[in-house]
Amino acid sequence: MTAAVYFGLPVLLLVLGVPIFAILLMVSLAGLAMNAELPLHSVQTVVFGSLDSFPLLAIPLFILAGDIMGTGGLARRLINWVMSIVGGIRGSLGLTVVGSSTLFGAMSGSSVGCIAAVGRTLYKPLNDAGYGAKFSGGVIAGTGAIDILIPPSIPMIIYGIAAQQSVPKLFIAGIVPGLLMAVVAAVYVLWYARRNRIPMTEKPTMAKVVVSTKEAMWSLAAPVFIIGGIYGGIFTPTEAAGVAVVYAALVSRYIYREMSWKDLWATTCRSMFLMTQILIIVAAAGLYSWLVTTTGIPQMLVKFLTDLQLPPWQLLLLFNILLLVVGSFVEPPAAILILAPLFLPAVTALGIDPIHFGIIMTMNLAIGMFTPPFGLNIFAVNGLFKVPLPTLYRGVLPLLVLYIGVLMLVTYVPQISLAALKLMG
Template sequence: MVNTVACVAAPLLLLAFGMPIFLVFLFSAVLFQVAVMSSIPLQAVPTAIFGSLDGFALLAVPLFIFAGDIMARGGIARRLIEFILSMIGGIRGSLPVATVASASAFGAMSGSSVACVAAIGKLTLPSLEKSGYGRTYSVSLITATGVIDVIIPPSIPMILYAVTAQQPVNVLFLAGIVPGLLIGAALCAYVVWRARRDKMPPGEPVQIKQVIERGRNAVWAIFAPVLILGGIYGGIFTATEAAGIACVYAIVVSVFIHKELSVAQLWGITKESSMLVGQIMIIVAAAGAYSWLITTSGLPTRLVEFISGLHMQTWMLLLVINVVLLFIGSVLEPPAAILLLAPLLTPAAYAAGVDPIHFGLIVTVNLAVGLFMPPFGLNLFATNALFKTPLPQLYRGVLPFFCIYVAVLLLLTYVPAITLAPLALFK
C-alpha cells in the first residue's frame, strides 16, 4: 500500500521539481511497474504507450487544432468576430458583450484557449481602450472570456476526457452547449452592469449597412460552426469526421475563397500545428501507460472503497473534487490534468451516483477556470506575454470574472439537469 501511495504521489513531486509533464508520466509509469506491478513485464509499458494513441476519437484532437489555427490566421475567425461586433451596439457595455460573444463563436470553431485570447484580443483590445475601458479591465475580460473556448464544443479537453473515461464525444459536446452559453450570459450580465455602474458611454448605434456588409463578408465564417456542430448533432458524421471536414473547409475557404493564405503560409501553419500536436500526443502516450497501470493495479477500485468508507455525502465529495481540480488546473494544462486525474476521480464520482457525462462537464469547467485562477493560471502568463500587462494588475482584474465562473461552476455541479436535460432532446 505504501508503494502504491508513493507511486501515485510521484507525478506531483516530479512536477514540483519542474520535470516536463511527459517525462513525469513516463517515469511514474516505470516506477509504478517496478514497485507495484512487478508481475507485469516491463515490455508492457511501451505497448500501453502506443496503445493509448490507437483511438479513432483521439484523431479529432490534431484535426481540430489544425482547423482552428487555419481559421484563426486565414481570415475566417476575424470575419466572424467583425460581424458580431457590428451587430452589438447602442447599449452601455456593448463592446465587452461583443467580446464575450466573439469568444463563444470562436470556441465553436477551435479548442485552443490561448489562440482565442490572441485572436479576440488583437481585434477587441484597441476598441475597448479607445472607448474608455481601462487596460487592466479590458485585458482581464479578454483573458477570462478566452477560456470559454475550452467549454464550448468542439473542446479538446472534452475529447480527451471522453477517450479516458470511455464516453461518447458527441454526447459530451452536446452537454457542453448549455454550460458554455450560461457562462457567456453571466459574463454579459456582469459587463453590462459594470458599464452602467461606471456610466460608460453607450456604444455606437448598429448601422444596418455595416451589418449587411460584414455579414456578406462573413458568410463562409458563419457557416463553419454550423457545419461542424450541425453535422455532429444531426448525426451526419462523428466528431472525428467533423474535425477532418473542418480542416478541408478551412483550407478551401482561406486559400481559395478568401485568398488570405498562400500555399507557403499554409505549410507554415501545418508545421506549427504539428509541433503543438506533437506536444499533446506525447503527453497522451505517456499518460496512457501510467493510467493503464493504475487501472490494472485496481487502485481506482480501492480508492472508491476508501471514499465510501468515509461516508461522505455526494455534495461534499463534489466540493472536494472541485477544489482539487481548480488547483491542479491552475498549474497544469487541461489535457495533462485530465489524463492525470480522470482515471482516479471518474470511478469515485460514478460510484457516488454522479453521471459520467455530467462529471465530464464538471471536470472541463473546473480546468477552464483554473487556466486564469491567480496566481498560477497559465492563461495569465500567456496574456502577460501577449499584451505586456503586469501580473499583479491581471490578478486584480480577473478576480470578478473568476467569482462569476466559480458561481456558475457550483450551479452546474449541483444542478445536473443543466447539462443532462438537453441530451433527452436528441434521444
C-alpha cells in the same frame, strides 16, 4: 509508499518546474521499478496504444482548423459581425469579446487559440476605449474558458476517450453550461462598463449589419456546418475536424484570399508544435493511468470514499475543490487523462452520471486555465499582450468568482447539462 510515489512525487516534481510529460514518465518508471511483477514489454503497447485512437485524431485537426481560422480571416470577420450587432451599447466592445469567444468556440476547441484570435483583434481597441489593461486582459483570459465548454471541445474529446463515453453526448451536454458562462460574463461586462462610464461605440445601422453579415457569411456557416454535421449523423467528431480543416483552408485561400499556400504551410507547422506537446502528454499519461489502474488505486479510492460515508453533495464539492486546484497547475488534457480513470469508479459508485461528471470536470479545468498563479490563459495573455501578471491576477478575479458560482449551479442541478440530452433523445 505506493501513494507517495504516484501522487506525492508528481506534486514535488511539479513544484520544481519539471514539464508535465517528464513528470508522468518519471513517476511511471518509478512505479515500474516498484512493481517487478509488471511485464516490461507491456510498456510500449500501452504507450503506443494510448495514441492508437480514432477519436484522438480530432484533437490535432481541430487545433489546426482553429489556427487557420484565426490567421485566414474567418475569426476577424466573425468579430466584426458581432461588433456590428452589439455596437451602440455601453460595454459593446467587451460584449464583442464574449460573443466572439463563444462563436469561435463553436469552430475550434482550443482556448489558447481563441485568446490569440480574439485578443489580437480586440485587446488594443478595448484598451483605447478606456477599459484598461486589467479589465481587457482579464476578460480575454476569462472568456477564453468558454471555448472549452462550447462544442467541439478538445478536453471533452479527451474525457470521452479516457472515460469511454460518447463524445457527441458530451458536446450536447456542454452547450447549456457554456452558454451560462457566456451570459454571466456578458452581465459582468455590462455592469463594469456602466459603473466605469465606458464611452459608447457607434450605433449599428441596418446597412452595416447587412454588409458585415455578407462578409462573415462563410465564417458563420462554419459552426453550423461542423456541429450540424455531427448531430445530423453526417460525420463523426473526428471526421468533422478533418472537414473543418479543409473548409477553413479553402475559404481562407480561395474566398477570402488572405492565405497563400505558403502561409498555410507556416500555419500548419506552427500548429504542429502544439499538437506534439499534447500527444506526448497523452502517451505519457496513458502509461501512468495504466500503472495506477493495475495497482488497484481506483478501487482503494472507492473504498476510502465509501468508508467516509459522506453524502454525494459533499463528495462532489471535494471533487470540485481538487479539480480547481489541479486545473490551475496542470493543462486540461493531462489532468483529464490522469484523473478521469481514477475518479470515474468512485463517481459511478455514487450513482452520478458519467456525462454529467465529464461536464463538471471540464468546467473545473476550464476555470483552472485562468486561475492564478499558473493558469495557462494568464500566461498566454501575458505573452501576447505584455500585460503584467499582477494586473492580470486582479483582472480575472471577478470572472473567476462568477464562473465558480455557475460551476456550483451545474454541479448540483444536473438537469442543466443533461436536459439537452433528454430533449434530443
